[in-house]
Amino acid sequence: MKDLKEVEKLIINFGLSLREAKVYTTLFHKKDFTASEIQKLVDIPRTKVYEVLHQLISKGMCTEKKIGRYKKYEATNPVSVFDKLLKDLAVKENLANNALKILLPIYKHREEKDNPLDYIEVLKDKKQISERWLAFQKNAKKEILVFNKPPYALSLAENLNYELDILRKKIKGKGIYEYNEIMYSDENYIKIISSSIDEGEEARIVKELPMKMAIFDEKITMFALNDPISLKPDITSMIIIHPSFAIALKYVFESIWEKAMPFEEFKIKFEKSASVREKMS
Numbered sequence: 004m005k006d007l008k009e010v011e012k013l014i015i016n017f018g019l020s021l022r023e024a025k026v027y028t029t030l031f032h033k034k035d036f037t038a039s040e041i042q043k044l045v046d047i048p049r050t051k052v053y054e055v056l057h058q059l060i061s062k063g064m065c066t067e068k069k070i071g072r073y074k075k076y077e078a079t080n081p082v083s084v085f086d087k088l089l090k091d092l093a094v095k096e097n098l099a100n101n102a103l104k105i106l107l108p109i110y111k112h113r114e115e116k117d118n119p120l121d122y123i124e125v126l127k128d129k130k131q132i133s134e135r136w137l138a139f140q141k142n143a144k145k146e147i148l149v150f151n152k153p154p155y156a157l158s159l160a161e162n163l164n165y166e167l168d169i170l171r172k173k174i175k176g177k178g179i180y181e182y183n184e185i186m187y188s189d190e191n192y193i194k195i196i197s198s199s200i201d202e203g204e205e206a207r208i209v210k211e212l213p214m215k216m217a218i219f220d221e222k223i224t225m226f227a228l229n230d231p232i233s234l235k236p237d238i239t240s241m242i243i244i245h246p247s248f249a250i251a252l253k254y255v256f257e258s259i260w261e262k263a264m265p266f267e268e269f270k271i272k273f274e275k276s277a278s279v280r281e282k283m284s
Contacts, residue, residue: 007031017088022047026055027064030078037073061210063087095213098255105248122244132240136217136225143219146175148256150216150226153181176204179256179263181212193273196266207263215240218256224249 007028015024025045030036032044042052056076059065064084065076126132140147180196196206216226227240243249 017092020055022051022055023058026052027059027078030065030076035068035075035077037075041076063210091211091213098213101251101255102248105245105251124242126240126242135240135242139217139219139223139225143174145220146218147177147220148218148253149176149178150212150214150256150259151178151180152212152215173203177256177260178204178206179212179259180206180208180266182208182210182269193270197270200266206266207260208266208269209259209263212259216252216256218249218253221249221253222246224252226252 011024011028014027015021019027022045025047026041029041029044036044038049038052038056041056042049045052047055056065056067060067062084063079065078068075068077126135176199178196178199182192200206214226214228216224218224222244224243224245225240
């Protein structure tokens with residue numbers, strides 16, 4: 004269908020990959036599809052079809068149902084899908100505008116200084132990002148606030164070993180964790196967060212976070228935004244050592260924290276879902 008090809012081009016601008024866009028528009032050719040049927044129509048590897056379908060499910064763009072021995076996939080109502088996409092864009096635009104209001108005066112002021120980049124740093128190397136992240140955790144004195152969102156320079160499991168020592172120093176730790184359908188079926192994901200909570204971290208869960216971010220002692224902000232060209236997640240990180248900027252983004256953190264699901268509530272839903280999956284297997 005010519006019109007669907009046009010939609011495919013348009014929705015890539017919302018941050019979908021080309022494969023995601025192709026699979027999503029293919030779902031509108033009939034009521035539901037098996038993964039095999041989709042693979043033949045979009046001509047991508049079978050293993051990649053499942054990966055793309057799980058990504059679309061996590062974004063609320065399609066659903067999975069089991070009919071007999073087969074799993075079938077169906078597009079969700081596009082009204083709800085695009086309403087969410089527009090809301091997400093509005094949130095990101097608001098974040099960008101808030102950051103711009105703070106950064107622009109800083110940028111203009113720094114031009115008058117001999118060392119304009121003293122408190123702004125951009126890191127692209129994964130090892131360097133990990134080292135700075137761990138150093139900031141180690142040197143924190145009172146509070147660490149984190150948006151936990153993939154991709155990670157360190158896995159949640161790797162970071163937990165360092166985080167436990169920090170929490171034992173009685174530093175206040177609050178983390179908001181993003182989850183998707185793949186994470187929802189991963190028991191280790193739940194165990195790792197539970198271990199952190201046992202040591203004193205406060206945790207809540209949301210379906211999607213606007214960016215990766217950590218704020219240390221209301222002074223240091225470390226964050227990563229999507230690549231501005233592809234709009235795909237990127238591990239490139241920016242560090243800003245400036246109390247005004249950190250406090251402004253703390254307001255953003257607290258706003259999302261208030262709307263996020265308490266971890267214990269999420270854990271109960273996970274255990275019920277795991278029980279259902281076990282009975283169905």
